[in-house]
Amino acid sequence: MTETTGTTTPMTETTTETTGTTTETTGTTTETTGTTTPMTGTTTPMTGTTSPTGVLIVDDDELIRVGLRAILDAQPDLRVLGEATDGAEVPPLVARLRPRVVLMDVRMPGIDGIQATRRLLATSADPPRVLVVTTFENDEYVYDALRAGASGFLLKRARPAEVVEAVRVVARGESLLFPAAIRRLAGAYGGRGADRLAAARLTEREAEVLRLMTTGLSNPEIAAHLVVGVETVKTHVGNVLAKLGVRDRTQAVIAAYESGFVTPTG
16 A cells, blocks of 8 residues: 655645634534434434444644545545543543544554554444554654554545545454555564464465465455455455464464565565
8 A cells, every 4th residue: 555645735725613622513514512322333223324434633733634534524434523632531432432543643642542542442342443643653653552452544635535445444343454554664674473373373375365465465366366366365365364363464464464464574
């Protein structure tokens, strides 16, 4: 997947009103109130249409929060349910608002994005997808957040279209993989985990699928490479995740690097 190099244009015309450190959104506007109707990405009974994907923004920088809210709320299929400025606010907000995606700043005072991600995934029965937001991609914090269970990362300089697509990708249950960036991160900060590959006892075909996953190939691309059906690949990917004890492709790729199954140099 191509790494992002653009810049995000600050958004200044918004209707966000903030009370305290936590903002919650109700109705179809971005006015802040004390109550919020949880959005779960399910079908709306009255209209039969799919409701917008709920997003929670967690960042101690107000300018970043305002910009992200403006970008996401401009999309008919996305809706910002609330904002938080500290990782400690995340678990109770997620429990109440039930967002599908959490945009999590990786570096925050108090409870940072790594700790917040780890706590959220450990305490939620059906946790949302976490997309960490960072200024620098070659950052140990980013690698630790991915190891903690984040589904990918997003650069703060990303263009609006890239922000929207990233949220949609992880909302679908997919991982936002940047193979080149993960290789660099694994080379700099990897080698700290147990060898899960040896205990996983992957079959030859599952190991081949995992190796292709580390290159960033999608299921259809892996299917074309192996000359098999997409459903067959999905089965193999599911087996790989289950045997490694991870929830998505990002953690599987990290496990592959940390075990030496693949190396940062290729």
